[in-house]
Amino acid sequence: MSTIVPSLNTTGPFAAQVESKGTLKFQNLLTGLFFFLGLLCSGLPWNSLHAQTENRPNIVVILSDDQAWGDLSVNGNVDISTPRIDSLARTGATVDRFFVSPVCSPTRAEFLTGRYFGRTGVSGVSEGKERLNLDETTIAQIFKSAGYATGAFGKWHNGTQHPYHPNARGFEEFYGFCSGHWGHYFDTEMDHNGEIVRGNGFIADDLTDHAVSFIEQNQKRPFFCYIPYNLPHSPMQVPDRFYAKFDGATIHQQSVRPKEDDPINTRAALAMCENIDWNVGRVLDKLESLGLAENTIVVYFSDNGPSHWRWNGGMKGKKGSLDEGGVRVPFFIRWPNHVTAGLKIPQIAGAIDLLPTLTDLAKVPLTASKPLDGRSLKPLLIEHGARPADWPEREIISMQAGGKKTQLSVRSQGFRLDAAGALYDMEADPGQTRNVAGAHFAEVNRLKAVAAQFASELPRTFGSDAPRPYPVGYATTTQLPARDGVAHGTIQRSAKAPNCSYFTHWTSLSDRITWDIEVGEKATYEAQIYYTCKAENIGAELELSFGDAELNPASIKIHKTVTDVHDPAPYGPEKDRSPRAQESDVKDFKPLVVGNISLPAESGQLVLRALKIPGKEAIEVRYVILKKTGA
Numbered sequence: 001m002s003t004i005v006p007s008l009n010t011t012g013p014f015a016a017q018v019e020s021k022g023t024l025k026f027q028n029l030l031t032g033l034f035f036f037l038g039l040l041c042s043g044l045p046w047n048s049l050h051a052q053t054e055n056r057p058n059i060v061v062i063l064s065d066d067q068a069w070g071d072l073s074v075n076g077n078v079d080i081s082t083p084r085i086d087s088l089a090r091t092g093a094t095v096d097r098f099f100v101s102p103v104c105s106p107t108r109a110e111f112l113t114g115r116y117f118g119r120t121g122v123s124g125v126s127e128g129k130e131r132l133n134l135d136e137t138t139i140a141q142i143f144k145s146a147g148y149a150t151g152a153f154g155k156w157h158n159g160t161q162h163p164y165h166p167n168a169r170g171f172e173e174f175y176g177f178c179s180g181h182w183g184h185y186f187d188t189e190m191d192h193n194g195e196i197v198r199g200n201g202f203i204a205d206d207l208t209d210h211a212v213s214f215i216e217q218n219q220k221r222p223f224f225c226y227i228p229y230n231l232p233h234s235p236m237q238v239p240d241r242f243y244a245k246f247d248g249a250t251i252h253q254q255s256v257r258p259k260e261d262d263p264i265n266t267r268a269a270l271a272m273c274e275n276i277d278w279n280v281g282r283v284l285d286k287l288e289s290l291g292l293a294e295n296t297i298v299v300y301f302s303d304n305g306p307s308h309w310r311w312n313g314g315m316k317g318k319k320g321s322l323d324e325g326g327v328r329v330p331f332f333i334r335w336p337n338h339v340t341a342g343l344k345i346p347q348i349a350g351a352i353d354l355l356p357t358l359t360d361l362a363k364v365p366l367t368a369s370k371p372l373d374g375r376s377l378k379p380l381l382i383e384h385g386a387r388p389a390d391w392p393e394r395e396i397i398s399m400q401a402g403g404k405k406t407q408l409s410v411r412s413q414g415f416r417l418d419a420a421g422a423l424y425d426m427e428a429d430p431g432q433t434r435n436v437a438g439a440h441f442a443e444v445n446r447l448k449a450v451a452a453q454f455a456s457e458l459p460r461t462f463g464s465d466a467p468r469p470y471p472v473g474y475a476t477t478t479q480l481p482a483r484d485g486v487a488h489g490t491i492q493r494s495a496k497a498p499n500c501s502y503f504t505h506w507t508s509l510s511d512r513i514t515w516d517i518e519v520g521e522k523a524t525y526e527a528q529i530y531y532t533c534k535a536e537n538i539g540a541e542l543e544l545s546f547g548d549a550e551l552n553p554a555s556i557k558i559h560k561t562v563t564d565v566h567d568p569a570p571y572g573p574e575k576d577r578s579p580r581a582q583e584s585d586v587k588d589f590k591p592l593v594v595g596n597i598s599l600p601a602e603s604g605q606l607v608l609r610a611l612k613i614p615g616k617e618a619i620e621v622r623y624v625i626l627k628k629t630g631a
Contacts, residue, residue: 092334114355140170
């Protein structure tokens with residue numbers, strides 16, 4: 001019997017959760033308490049739960065990034081061949097109208113929680129808005145509490161620092177990156193359980209290597225393996241053996257806005273999708289070779305529509321849009337001898353349904369701390385497809401935080417009400433070419449009422465710029481990337497998008513870089529700066545302080561003079577198949593130990609400034625790393 005633990009009155013973004021120093025620890029304690037209560041409410045004793053894990057199915061969830069519904073041969077794309085992903089449709093079920101969010105981290109939040117992302121603290125993709133509130137229960141925490149081994153391999157994008165890091169959200173093993181964009185896909189910088197390491201080869205192949213290793217290591221116990229690939233998200237990089245087929249090839253199908261199609265970008269995207277297909281095949285082959293295929297549920301979907309215009313089944317909209325093309329994605333689920341092979345499900349569903357569906361299929365206690373928005377799809381999957389009369393009418397909400405006003409679109413089984421109030425008959429007009437609001441006043445009013453009710457339930461701070469400090473000290477190592485910092489004065493980012501950028505052009509003593517942080521534990525931390533420095537700039541004297549040392553002489557501060565040249569060449573764009581628009585180039589930054597700094601358990605600003613700049617500029621900065629050394 002599944003149990004939902006009643007919600008506490010702790011909703012709202014992190015800004016409302018940091019009113020006292022101990023709030024983060026309290027939230028972690030609450031999460032553990034929810035698990036325990038849920039297990040008790042399930043009526044199953046501990047020894048019974050342990051015994052049941054032996055027969056429970058394994059779970060593999062594969063999530064692609066910026067892959068359109070139309071980027072698969074099974075969906076009619078004649079320019080691509082994706083036989084291994086297509087096989088999931090043939091041997092499993094297809095949810096034909098499956099909806100996600102229009103951008104990356106919101107979809108991930110909905111998958112992880114079974115709740116619309118607007119309720120979870122997530123409202124954007126960078127500057128801290130991608131973080132999932134700590135009082136949310138994740139699907140990984142639920143499966144881990146049920147005895148599953150849990151691992152994630154790829155793009156996380158729901159928080160970097162503990163307790164937002166995947167290792168703190170239920171994943172025992174993590175290998176990948178926590179940002180939204182990455183600037184280079186070969187031998188790239190990666191995060192392995194909180195430590196910075198160097199990857200091996202092309203990023204999707206590398207992630208798959210780690211995922212299949214995790215499967216091998218845990219083949220004797222049930223496992224939950226999450227593989228969020230970062231393809232075909234830009235930069236458009238892919239190994240030669242996948243690109244060769246598309247290099248200069250004619251693209252036979254076009255988008256609904258053909259004048260805006262970019263054939264060069266499309267060729268690269270399709271090549272990247274064929275690489276995903278090859279890697280999906282590697283996962284499926286590993287399950288088969290280990291004798292695990294029949295007892296493993298495999299799920300495949302994408303996080304939003306395509307980032308560039310290309311063929312997408314005639315749908316209107318792309319990534320960032322609330323129209324069908326921005327939020328409808330491929331979805332397949334395979335579980336041999338359980339899910340009906342070749343089944344095509346017409347009922348609408350979405351990312352919010354995955355947590356209740358997978359826990360229901362696996363008979364795992366649903367120890368969620370808050371009410372879910374999703375519903376289990378098990379009746380559609382297992383019982384040979386529920387009849388429409390047996391499946392209650394529902395709506396799927398798509399939303400986008402847009403400044404002062406949240407944009408909402410509502411999808412029913414037959415209609416879509418867009419953010420401007422236009423109504424489209426999605427069965428007669430799937431391309432959304434004719435507004436039929438005038439002929440369906442009742443449906444317009446009904447869907448507007450659904451949207452209004454949902455909007456009234458959103459936290460008042462959703463989409464706002466309310467401060468959310470970055471936590472420090474909740475793990476041995478805390479990464480504070482340039483992405484999460486603020487540049488002052490002449491300092492610039494290496495690219496407009498913060499995600500994988502670094503700080504450069506540090507030319508003035510009045511310049512500084514700040515991070516708003518909340519220190520969870522009073523302790524001494526070894527501070528490192530990942531830096532570059534040209535020979536002519538050697539001798540720059542740096543000061544790292546907690547509290548602005550220039551304004552407050554009593555602030556905590558340490559100093560370091562840069563004595564070693566480290567001037568690596570930038571790289572990344574030379575591997576692009578089409579020109580990048582937003583990702584930064586990358587450099588191999590070197591750690592510089594600044595010294596030990598004692599930080600109190602309170603909120604404040606970590607400030608990096610230069611006391612001396614003997615050359616034209618000081619250093620370039622990729623990270624500040626704080627490693628706990630003692631109380």
